[in-house]
Amino acid sequence: MPLTLPNLPSLIHETRNAIAIFDETDRLHYANPAFRAALHLAEEDYPTWVELMRRGWQTSTGTHITSCNGDFEKWLSSALSRRGKLPFRGFETSLHDGRWIWVTETVDAHGWMLYIGVEITSLATEGRELRSDRDVALRASQTDELTGIANRRYMMQRLDNMVSNRIQGCVAILDIDHFKSINDAYGHAGGDAVLVDFARKVGHSVRRGDDFGRIGGEEFLFLLPDIEVDNAGQLLDRIRHTLLDACPILQAPEFRYTVSIGITAIQAGDSTQSLLSRADKACYEAKRQGRNRSVCM
Known part of the structure; x- marks a missing residue:
């Protein structure tokens, strides 16, 4: 039967x-x-x-x-x-x-x-x-030792995969503001606490198909397939606002930190390097405009 x-x-x-x-x-x-x-x-x-x-x-x-x-x-x-x-x-x-x-x-x-x-x-x-x-x-x-999230090697592989398979979407670079000053004021332990807090807060906010990892220092990469740039900006701004109440350094309960974000949409003919370069320029522009904001380019 x-x-x-x-x-x-x-x-x-x-x-x-x-x-x-x-x-x-x-x-x-x-x-x-x-x-x-x-x-x-x-x-x-x-x-x-x-x-x-x-x-x-x-x-x-x-x-x-x-x-x-x-x-x-x-x-x-x-x-x-x-x-x-x-x-x-x-x-x-x-x-x-x-x-x-x-x-x-x-x-x-x-x-x-x-x-x-x-x-x-x-x-x-x-x-x-x-x-x-x-x-x-x-x-x-494939893992960043400090934060536990994906490392640069893994993120570059995932970005290469998006480019080679012509997956539409957006790429974003997130850079913690005034990170050197954080290290100077609270030591490397304080800086590490900020990195770990940031990685965990963002990591819990990603969509199922997104990738998020640390690619060096205070710089992070976010890959968002199948999303328009305006929607990506709204999503990342929501994440950015969740940081405003973060208090990662126990001995400094008044301390707060922010992040600047550069976003770019994948375009026909893009390479891994062109995407990273454009997202990096957008992040630099967010810093130039006063930090704690996102810029699409």
Whole structure:
């Protein structure tokens, strides 16, 4: 008897494989019993992925996070810089109960994600530690050590991909204002605290298909596919305004910082270098006009 559509919900519900669907904002919209059991999730609970990971970290349940050296927020920034950025990816992970899971994430054109987790604990374990070490090394090669977000190498690869595949959208450079003065006044520890705070605040605001990373010093790169320049400007200005209440330096509760942003739209014939140059010029113009603003060029 051929499979009919009405069979699918019951099959997905009954399978021992963990299946979940997240929307474009990374909020859970569906989870079968296997997923809820693995992540210790109540039946009527529909958290965001960030909320789910933070809860698991605090209660030592669900996903076993081992590569953060006790710094969950840094791990989270790193994970967010990779999550949902590719149409498909697969990876191994482990749970606090000792099970190993092979996870696949499939993202559609609208940013919705299908998660499927298959238990592989009973399969041959030879090479698992080696594969885990390899994955950790690969992530490290793509991650900024201080902030945990994507580094220059990874961001240049993603920008090259946008250009070579003629993906329309925008490129933005974000530069923290008066950063040298921050270092002079509060030391390198204060400057580092600002960089980490900025990376985390922006990293939590990116869309599913966006890429965000640190490309050097106080300079960051934001890649926004499939967006008009006016909309990109509005999005980045909203992010810029969220910084106004940031207080990253504990010994200086009155301290605040701002950022200048240069935005450019991808045009026919653009190269990686021409895009970076134009975004950099726009950022320089934002500085020239008084800082704490965005300029499109």
